[in-house]
Amino acid sequence: MIEAQLLNGVALGSILALVALGLTIIFGLLGFVNFAHGALFMIGAYAGWVVYTQTNSFLLGIATAIVFTFVVGLVIERVLIRFYYKRPPEDQILVTFGLGIVLVESVRGIFGGKTQLVSTPNWGAGAVQILDLIYPAYRLQVVGIVALTLLVMWLILFKTRIGLIVRAGIDDALIVNILGINVNRTFMLVFALGAAVAGLSGIIDAPILAVYPDMGTGVLVQSFVVVVIGGVGSFWGAILGGLVAGEIVSITTAFAPDFGQVMLYVAMALVLIMRPQGLLGVEGRT
Amino acid sequence: MSAILEARKLTKAFGGLVAVNEVSLEIEPGRITAIIGPNGAGKTTLFKMLAGEIPPTSGEIYFKGKRITGLDATSSCQLGIGKSHQVTQIFPSLTVAENVMIPALAARRGSFKLDIFSSIPRVDGLATLVERTLTAVGLMERANFRAEDLAYGEKRRLEIGIALATQPELLLLDEPAAGMSPSETADLVALVKELRNSLTIVIVEHDMDVVFGLADEIMVLQDGVTIAFGRPEDIRADRRVREAYLGGLESV
Amino acid sequence: MRLGPVGDRSGWWVEAAIAVFLVVFPTVMAALGAGPDLATRILILGLFGLGVDLIFGFTGLLSFGQAAFFGSGGFITGYLLIHNIVNNSLGALAIGTIGAAIFGVVIGELALRQTGVYFAMLTLAFGELFYFLDLSPLRNYTGSENGMPGVPKPTVPLGFTTLDFTSNLGTYVFVAILYFFGFVIARRIVRSPFGAVLRAILENPERAAAVGHDVRRYKLVVFTIAAAYAGLAGGLLGMFQGYMPYEALSIDQSGEIIVMTVIGGPGTLIGPLVGAGIWTYLRQELQNIDVIASIWKLILGLVFILLVTGFRRGIVGGVVTLVERRKRGVPR
Numbered sequence: 001m002i003e004a005q006l007l008n009g010v011a012l013g014s015i016l017a018l019v020a021l022g023l024t025i026i027f028g029l030l031g032f033v034n035f036a037h038g039a040l041f042m043i044g045a046y047a048g049w050v051v052y053t054q055t056n057s058f059l060l061g062i063a064t065a066i067v068f069t070f071v072v073g074l075v076i077e078r079v080l081i082r083f084y085y086k087r088p089p090e091d092q093i094l095v096t097f098g099l100g101i102v103l104v105e106s107v108r109g110i111f112g113g114k115t116q117l118v119s120t121p122n123w124g125a126g127a128v129q130i131l132d133l134i135y136p137a138y139r140l141q142v143v144g145i146v147a148l149t150l151l152v153m154w155l156i157l158f159k160t161r162i163g164l165i166v167r168a169g170i171d172d173a174l175i176v177n178i179l180g181i182n183v184n185r186t187f188m189l190v191f192a193l194g195a196a197v198a199g200l201s202g203i204i205d206a207p208i209l210a211v212y213p214d215m216g217t218g219v220l221v222q223s224f225v226v227v228v229i230g231g232v233g234s235f236w237g238a239i240l241g242g243l244v245a246g247e248i249v250s251i252t253t254a255f256a257p258d259f260g261q262v263m264l265y266v267a268m269a270l271v272l273i274m275r276p277q278g279l280l281g282v283e284g285r286t
Numbered sequence: 287m288s289a290i291l292e293a294r295k296l297t298k299a300f301g302g303l304v305a306v307n308e309v310s311l312e313i314e315p316g317r318i319t320a321i322i323g324p325n326g327a328g329k330t331t332l333f334k335m336l337a338g339e340i341p342p343t344s345g346e347i348y349f350k351g352k353r354i355t356g357l358d359a360t361s362s363c364q365l366g367i368g369k370s371h372q373v374t375q376i377f378p379s380l381t382v383a384e385n386v387m388i389p390a391l392a393a394r395r396g397s398f399k400l401d402i403f404s405s406i407p408r409v410d411g412l413a414t415l416v417e418r419t420l421t422a423v424g425l426m427e428r429a430n431f432r433a434e435d436l437a438y439g440e441k442r443r444l445e446i447g448i449a450l451a452t453q454p455e456l457l458l459l460d461e462p463a464a465g466m467s468p469s470e471t472a473d474l475v476a477l478v479k480e481l482r483n484s485l486t487i488v489i490v491e492h493d494m495d496v497v498f499g500l501a502d503e504i505m506v507l508q509d510g511v512t513i514a515f516g517r518p519e520d521i522r523a524d525r526r527v528r529e530a531y532l533g534g535l536e537s538v
Numbered sequence: 539m540r541l542g543p544v545g546d547r548s549g550w551w552v553e554a555a556i557a558v559f560l561v562v563f564p565t566v567m568a569a570l571g572a573g574p575d576l577a578t579r580i581l582i583l584g585l586f587g588l589g590v591d592l593i594f595g596f597t598g599l600l601s602f603g604q605a606a607f608f609g610s611g612g613f614i615t616g617y618l619l620i621h622n623i624v625n626n627s628l629g630a631l632a633i634g635t636i637g638a639a640i641f642g643v644v645i646g647e648l649a650l651r652q653t654g655v656y657f658a659m660l661t662l663a664f665g666e667l668f669y670f671l672d673l674s675p676l677r678n679y680t681g682s683e684n685g686m687p688g689v690p691k692p693t694v695p696l697g698f699t700t701l702d703f704t705s706n707l708g709t710y711v712f713v714a715i716l717y718f719f720g721f722v723i724a725r726r727i728v729r730s731p732f733g734a735v736l737r738a739i740l741e742n743p744e745r746a747a748a749v750g751h752d753v754r755r756y757k758l759v760v761f762t763i764a765a766a767y768a769g770l771a772g773g774l775l776g777m778f779q780g781y782m783p784y785e786a787l788s789i790d791q792s793g794e795i796i797v798m799t800v801i802g803g804p805g806t807l808i809g810p811l812v813g814a815g816i817w818t819y820l821r822q823e824l825q826n827i828d829v830i831a832s833i834w835k836l837i838l839g840l841v842f843i844l845l846v847t848g849f850r851r852g853i854v855g856g857v858v859t860l861v862e863r864r865k866r867g868v869p870r
Contacts, residue, residue, distance in 0.1 A: 033655050083847065089655040090600045094800065094846045097793060101839035109833050217789055221666050224659050258674035265667035272660050273648055339748070363750035375748075377741035384544050388738040391731050392750030400759065402727045406541050409731050417539045429539070452749050 004133050005254045006247065011139040013246020014146040015205055017239045019219055020226035021153065022197035024238045027227060029190050032081070033089055035096040037198055037223055038216025039103035044069040044199020045206045045215060046107055049118050052203075058121030062203050069199025073192035081191060082184065100216070108213040118206040142204055149200060150239060157235065162189070225268040231281025240279055288351060290315040290486050291336070291367075291456055296345035298331050298510075305331040307510040308345070313456070318478065318487045320497045323507035324530055329490045330372060332507070333460050336488075337369040338362035349456070364397050368454030370446045372461045372490075378434035382425050383416060385433050385444055389451040390415045415451060423447040423477065439470040446477070457481065459489040463496050475499055498522070506530065543729035544737045545805075556721055556808070560714045564707065574710040575778075576822060580815045581710075581717045582774045587799050587810020588724045589767025594796070595804030596728060597760050598740040599650075600658050602792050603665030604768050606645065609787030610668065611638035611769020613680050616689040616776035627692040627703075627712075631773045638769020639762050641668075646761035650754060653743070662789065669787040685783045689776040713774050720767060724807050727763070736760055740805075797842050803852025812854055 023037045034040075044065035052061035080099065084092050124138030157163040165186055202216075209215055222245070230241020248267055253260035271278060291313040298306040306328040313319055321329050334340045336347065338359040347355045349365055357365075377385050387406075394411050395401070406412065420426045423443040428436060433444060446462055459478070463471045471493065478487060478500055491497050497504065497518075504521045506514040508530045514521055521527055563581075564574040586608055593599040615634030618624040624633065649660040672680050680686055691704035692712040703712035727733050735756050738746040747753045776782035785791060794817065795810070802813025817838065824834040845852060851859060 033658075080843070080847070090598070090658070091846060093600060093602075093655065093658055094796070095843055098797070098839050098843040098846060101793075101797070102836055102843065105833065105836035105839060109836060221662055221789065224662060228656075228659060228663075258677075260674075261670040262667060262675065265663045265670070268663045269648060269660060269667070272656060272663070273651055276652060276656060337748070359748045360750055360752055363748060369748065375742060375745045377738055377745065379741055380544060380737065383539070383541065384734070387541060387544070388734065388746065388751075389749035391734060395731060397750055397752040398755045400732065402730050402732045404730050404732075406543055406729075406731055406734060413539050413541050416541060420539075448745070448749060 017242025038220030048203030073195025231278030612772030615773030642765025
């Protein structure tokens with residue numbers, strides 16, 4: 001039976017890893033704390049759901065979620081976020097928290113507060129048998145989708161010129177600027193990228209979570225947990241953190257169901273107290 | 287006379303970079319000691335270790351005979367080591383008087399006091415200390431101005447005032463004359479000369495007029511190592527010192 | 539030289555003004571078409587906000603987990619009263635407040651090992667920890683999503699008689715008295731030498747430490763005090779509603795009190811009260827108007843963003859600045 005829990009942990013963890021990846025991209029690369037992350041997750045879910053119900057194509061829904069949230073990220077960055085890079089972290093937290101409220105309430109105003117169930121796409125229906133386990137097919141596919149996304153992200157960040165600029169721009173924006181590269185535009189793209197990943201995880205999660213305006217709140221905190229455990233600013237940290245978090249919840253739920261969620265926050269607190277840079281984070285990047 | 291401050295083989299390494307390499311020094315009470323050296327010599331890092339802002343990688347520090355190695359800045363300050371910073375570190379929205387009152391509160395009340403129902407006028411000796419400090423640094427007329435509204439030179443004086451209000455026995459001044467005009471620098475020199483009657487002073491400076499005008503003894507650092515230590519006349523004549531300062535130009 | 543409280547030139551008239559305000563508040567609310575109930579709710583949030591202002595407005599600690607103390611105090615107090623463990627409302631409140639304060643010390647000790655973003659995230663995590671503890675493991679005590687019904691209205695048995703605050707107006711009076719004491723205490727703290735150090739920590743924590751203050755300890759104490767305020771307010775909430783909701787422990791609750799404090803004006807003590815007033819009144823009143831019903835929160839969110847971006851002093855802070863500018867000759 002332990003295999004079931006471990007597998008469940010991987011499935012859960014991969015979703016968490018994807019959600020956290022968007023946050024850690026922005027937090028780690030821009031040094032910017034985005035408390036609107038959950039709201040962007042929610043926006044992706046809604047955007048994808050709308051298209052999905054209209055066209056019956058989940059893939060189109062996914063594509064819409066990515067593009068729409070990317071654009072929203074661009075707009076937010078240009079209109080608000082870019083004035084905050086130099087401001088103290090408390091201000092960044094406050095303004096993105098307020099932004100989150102605005103986004104959530106806007107969606108609530110347009111769609112109402114009703115929970116919308118999102119049916120699993122056709123290709124994800126049914127269950128799959130692994131060893132002696134029956135497991136929902138979609139959840140396994142999510143693991144695959146997440147893995148694919150992580151691969152794409154990794155390629156972008158580590159194998160392209162843009163990625164190099166992004167990583168260099170974080171280290172020393174002044175030099176990059178002097179070299180004639182537009183750092184502002186890089187920051188904007190990074191933020192939009194982080195938002196897009198959040199939006200993607202939103203639509204991916206929609207069949208599992210259902211869609212409602214406040215769906216992002218819990219996700220926001222969970223993302224922080226993952227980022228903290230895995231390490232801020234670490235790409236692999238988000239993945240490792242996600243998997244660790246997923247396993248913690250899954251295994252705890254198996255033995256002491258009441259404490260499943262609680263353990264997650266205990267783990268986060270422990271990490272923050274004993275090893276604040278997380279499992280794979282770089283020390284001093286606080 | 288035993289030394290008020292003694293450092294033995296102080297070393298600070300940041301990963302592979304050794305900023306301060308086994309520097310030792312002994313400061314006699316009542317003296318003015320200057321630490322000079324080219325940029326990157328490790329002067330500020332040394333100062334930070336002495337004030338408890340960063341812990342040494344190795345080595346020991348003794349203050350009035352007591353081992354204080356690794357003690358944090360708060361404790362160092364309570365023991366009697368005060369420091370003014372190279373980059374001005376004031377309390378911007380508070381008035382000048384309040385800026386000086388904050389360290390005075392620590393000097394008169396210790397590192398912590400749960401006096402949540404008490405009132406400020408009731409703190410013993412606070413007003414006197416604040417007045418004396420403001421007078422000493424010449425900021426009495428600006429007492430009710432917001433600190434962030436002061437002119438640069440005034441802010442530097444406030445910076446020193448904040449350090450003074452902690453009632454130190456040993457005062458570390460990190461480039462106090464930075465950015466000051468000649469007349470402001472002259473005022474600074476006069477201030478330090480007055481202070482020496484009641485405290486021991488160690489000063490890091492680039493301005494050689496200030497250094498040679500004030501110092502009883504001078505320590506020269508280069509690349510984290512002491513290359514010379516002695517009276518001003520001797521330092522002026524020292525060949526290694528001249529090379530340290532001029533060598534860079536010639537080799538370019 | 540005469541030294542006074544840091545950043546504060548006001549005198550006893552502030553406490554007097556608050557007392558007068560508390561007396562006329564229900565009448566004002568009635569004139570606006572609302573009963574004393576709305577006034578009571580605003581005061582409870584204002585009391586909660588006093589603590590938040592102490593840690594955020596005066597010390598610069600942004601905690602997203604204050605609901606943990608608000609809810610804990612509420613559930614402890616409510617539980618004691620419902621199960622007749624304590625008959626005296628004040629006694630139950632005291633225990634609930636102390637319980638919240640103890641949690642404050644524990645969480646503060648852990649969370650304050652970090653600063654800035656990590657501190658905020660830690661408080662968020664602890665807040666959620668309490669939230670989920672309430673929902674699952676402790677559900678037999680607290681009712682989980684159903685909350686805890688049956689919290690009695692305030693009564694204070696004095697032996698020879700019992701003070702009865704069970705009517706709507708009575709409850710208001712009970713809450714108002716406690717708010718007044720809370721306010722006076724907060725004012726004393728802020729104007730004390732301790733309070734001066736808090737403001738120094740807000741301005742420049744490194745320098746405050748460098749000049750000899752044990753910054754960690756000051757932060758821990760004020761954090762505990764804020765937890766106590768939150769716990770007291772939570773206890774009053776249960777009594778006021780006759781029911782203790784699980785939402786009192788949620789992130790939303792933690793976030794709301796921050797928004798109220800920022801809109802009202804951090805560092806003013808009455809800021810949170812003003813913010814709570816605006817938030818609560820708008821929520822109650824605008825829900826009746828069809829079109830605006832769902833967007834009152836949206837509008838407040840936008841106002842919040844504007845204030846954070848350009849005007850950090852909030853409404854009360856803005857008023858204070860205007861008044862001070864009128865006084866010529868004094869540079870401050």
